[in-house]
Amino acid sequence: MNNGYIITMNIQDFIDNFASQFDDTDETVFTAETKFKQLDEWSSLTALSIIAMVDDEYDVIIKGNDIINSETIQDLFNVVEKQVH
Numbered sequence: 531m532n533n534g535y536i537i538t539m540n541i542q543d544f545i546d547n548f549a550s551q552f553d554d555t556d557e558t559v560f561t562a563e564t565k566f567k568q569l570d571e572w573s574s575l576t577a578l579s580i581i582a583m584v585d586d587e588y589d590v591i592i593k594g595n596d597i598i599n600s601e602t603i604q605d606l607f608n609v610v611e612k613q614v615h
Contacts, residue, residue, distance in 0.1 A: 539588070539607070539610065539611045539614055541562055541604065541607055544603070544607045544610070545560050545561065545562065545564075545603055545607075546560075547583055547587050548560060548566070548580065548583070548603055548606075550583075551576055551579040551580055551583055552569070552571050552576065553571070554570075554571050555569055555570070555571045560603065561603070562602065562603055562604040562607070563602050563603075563604060564602060564603050565601055565602055566600075566602070566603055566606075567601070577594065577597050580592075580597065580606075581593075581594075581597070584610055588610055588613075588614055589614075590610050590613040590614055591613075592606075592609060592610060592613075596609045
């Protein structure tokens with residue numbers, strides 16, 4: 531929880547946090563334009579890890595539809611950023 535602190539969003543930090551949810555995918559693969567659902571390691575379990583990471587890091591609850599409707603990491607970042615502000 532942010533306990534009243536303002537959480538600032540930075541795309542590179544978000545990409546780093548996103549990439550940390552993957553065990554076998556090289557971190558250099560991850561950019562704002564990465565189509566994450568096309569990654570070999572992507573699975574429903576990874577999606578749940580992303581949802582948990584967003585909750586832990588940004589105090590934002592995203593839903594499965596937010597992931598379904600996002601094509602790139604930037605798309606998902608934009609969804610989270612809207613809820614942070």
